[in-house]
Amino acid sequence: MMNFWGSEWMDSSNSTEILDRRRLSEAWYKKTIIEMFTEYNIDDKIEFIKSDKIEALLVFHVEKLWKGFSKKWSSSFHTDNCKHTECSKAIIIDGHMKGTRSVCAARGVQYVESKELGTVEMGCWKMPCKGSMYCQDHKNLQMQDHKAPVAKEYDNEEDSTDCKTLKEKGPLIKCKTAGICASVYNCGIINGMKELYGCESLTQVYMFLVWLAKELLHFPNLLAYDDACHLKKFIINPLRAIKSQYSQFLAALRIVVDKMHFANHVDKWCRRNVNPYTDEQFKNINTEACEQTFQFVAKYKYSIQLNICHMENIICSC
Template sequence: MYFALEFEIQYDSGIIKDYFSEKYQKNIDPNSLECLMSKFCFLMGTNIVAFKNLKNDLKIILRKKTESVYPDILVCKFCESKLISYDSSILYTYSLNKSGNVRFIRKSCTKCQAFYEIDRYGIGAKTYFYEFSSTKYFKLSNQTVFHLDILIDISHHIARNNMTFEGYSEVYNHKNGETSRTLNRKRLSEIWFSYQLRKYQNIFDENLKCFDSKNTEFFLEGCLSKIHKSLFDDWIIIHEKQCRDEVCKSTVILDGNLKCNRLRCIVDYDSSDENSFGCPETPKIGSYYCEKHIISNMINNDFLPPDDFVMIHSHQKNKKGEIIFHVKFNSAPKNRFIEKSIVEKWTAEYDAYIKNYNKTKTEKLSCILNKDLFFNKKHTAGITLGATGCGFILNFKEMIRSESLKFVSKFLIETSNLSEKNQFKFCIYDNSCHLSEYCQSKIENGETEYSIFKETYFVIDNFHIKNHCRSKCTEKHSAKNFEELKSINTQICEELFSRISKSKHNTKHMGKNHFIFYYLVLFDSMNKLKYNAFLKN
């Protein structure tokens, strides 16, 4: 009898587990059953080695068995009455160890009729999530569930290796082959955003109300600013308490990244606010406009450059004496020489290039540093980052059209307001010479929000000082002139961008809210890794 029972536990543990789980109305660990019976068989003198050798032959049979999972709750949250199992559904569950069909049991309260499912509960029309720390399964739809282990794994790879959703899906499908249902990139991204949003949900919703996992782009609209402020408030406080370098505490390093951009519908592009979001929708393939605006406005794309256009770099004469333009693109060949007759049709880009060319001809004494970007208007300009010299990210913001002085100064004010000190002694930025002049003019004009920069030194980092040709740039703004900054890594943003830029393939086709939230999660993860390394040292 014991011999047969050991065989049952070794190769049919699911049946035994389900039996005890139903009996005690909780999830029983099958490993505890196996250890118990193995010990019993050993004491009885039974040899179980032969049965363990059969394990490989029976793996296929075991995979086909349907596991049952119960909500890990015994009494009602509303009235503390007893719960009973009343229904079940079989959903396909993705997991690192074993993907397949799982039977999820539903419970109900005998008194108030509240219902309890695998990751949520409710009463009447009100539905809530369980506490994030106690949730092991995340439901995407009525057919699909994801186990916690696979969501932790992809989050780990995104933070450390900048893996894309598509890349992770391909690896998963290749690894599991025919034993698992194909993992779709879109479904993976949907559940990842839902998972991450639930991780931060207590910031903006203490009741943990349910939201649609497939509609997180819309749901984020009302809570994104709260998440942004809460995360960076915490990291600024942690840095000020933990960092031992007083100069680092009073220094912020700014820089813009032009690679981390996204596609956008360019309706409202000519808004008075140069970095307004405009239409938040992603444009249709082959167009500058989203499907909604194409249908409603019948927009003509004949006078727009190709989708992969970046900027008009320069112009020159060819051997025939004809003017040709050096144009940069995102795809190969990235540098192309195009006839004037073609470039002239791109009216907005051509006019902007000529305007800038005439401007630079008359400003011989200006720095060789141009922040008036002529990017394809179908793309946002990128992101701007604020970091400490030791590598903590203090703030970030999306650039829609350009890295203008107005945008950077407003971003610096926002970052300063997050800090308890409300100001930084040093601001390190690759265009600090012009930023200093811009802020000083605002102070002279009586704009009070700029008064926090009266005692701020605007410094150009060692990497970008070579782009400046005015004598006052090197004499007044070079980092080498400040003895206190010798211990500060003034190029920290460039080092961070070498990692962050690898995420551009993940975010290219995201909507506005997903794009911002993705980088909030990424920067929070990077700060945690930095903090853990900081504690070890």
């Protein structure tokens, strides 16, 4: 049997202490997070990381990390080095249901305040305890009905088309995330990503777009999405569109269905208002940039999403 240097630490037969694999995991997490802090000019310092504190640590810092990521890849760092002839002319967003994770089954336990949508009810997004449907904070709760987080709607206009593409009417993924919603420039550079809960609801997609409008240094006026008909009606709702400067900005965007999914949109309103083939500004735009990016990201669905997105951007910009 071949012996490797240091292998005695993994052998309990000689009465030595075994090197716990969790220490290696903790060291890797700490190294990765420190590298990301350095990459995005975040001054926070990381002390010793324990296995049972990793989730809390990531939750505490993840917003800063994503902001740093989005600002970097929407800045001149990207545009000055991109070789794509139509660099950053449009944003394509899409949901990706691979790489879901288990979440606490508690619902209606926290709320997100949105100037554009009001108070949005959310479930708990922490990991459940081993052998339980609930996290440590909610382990005493009884099993509840599962429903996707939704905003208070002003009307049902978003559902007034014949297209069967409204995603929040699909089956909910109970006690799991619904994957992620990604934002990608048409040249293939990822500029933002958010985890989805319950389903790919209009509320969550809209809140993600508002977040992008706040954080991106460059947000072009062209947007493609596979369910653009429902999203556009949601965005241009007269009562919602005047809520803030960001809702006004989104309402002014040119929004179309991506070319691959447009065949599924049969309603006359869709054909008239979100047709990528009749809008000259989308003539040379790669509206499938998200789908192409997901082919790469899906290979690493159990890794840190932000790190993988950074890797994909480096590859695309070469």
